[in-house]
Amino acid sequence: MAATYDPNNIFARILRGEIPCRKVFENEHALAFNDINPQTPTHILVIPKGAYVDMDDFTAKASDAEVAGLFKAVGEVARQAGVVENGYRTLSNCGRDAHQEVPHLHIHIFAGRDLGGMIGRAK
Numbered sequence: 001m002a003a004t005y006d007p008n009n010i011f012a013r014i015l016r017g018e019i020p021c022r023k024v025f026e027n028e029h030a031l032a033f034n035d036i037n038p039q040t041p042t043h044i045l046v047i048p049k050g051a052y053v054d055m056d057d058f059t060a061k062a063s064d065a066e067v068a069g070l071f072k073a074v075g076e077v078a079r080q081a082g083v084v085e086n087g088y089r090t091l092s093n094c095g096r097d098a099h100q101e102v103p104h105l106h107i108h109i110f111a112g113r114d115l116g117g118m119i120g121r122a123k
């Protein structure tokens with residue numbers, strides 16, 4: 001069963017302006033900001049402005065305009081960050097097995113160094 005959206009999760013609070021973020025981009029349907037604990041020299045999170053728990057929730061319920069707005073934001077952020085030439089990785093953790101920590105959909109953009117192989121072997 002799909003998880004219920006928690007309106008007090010940290011990204012909901014960022015969207016409401018209750019806590020600060022280092023914003024890098026915004027459009028009608030998406031907000032992008034620097035990750036507070038960067039794993040790579042460039043580590044940006046792109047989130048929908050709507051209340052969606054994860055990729056499953058978003059792709060089941062969001063409008064076409066919201067889906068377009070989020071994914072166009074990902075590309076725009078990467079271009080603005082200057083990471084297209086050397087390359088970048090997008091990643092979105094969905095649910096327990098993916099170790100999703102914040103229950104508001106977010107797409108990570110990693111760049112700025114060689115990112116290695118695609119995924120580590122599970123324990």
Ligand code: AMP
Binds near residue numbers: 102
């Ligand atoms: P995930 O494990 O995919 O849910 O990733 C959650 C990400 O959110 C982690 O990379 C955290 O460093 C990041 N994060 C948590 N709190 C904040 C915050 N207040 N501002 C920016 N990034 C955050």
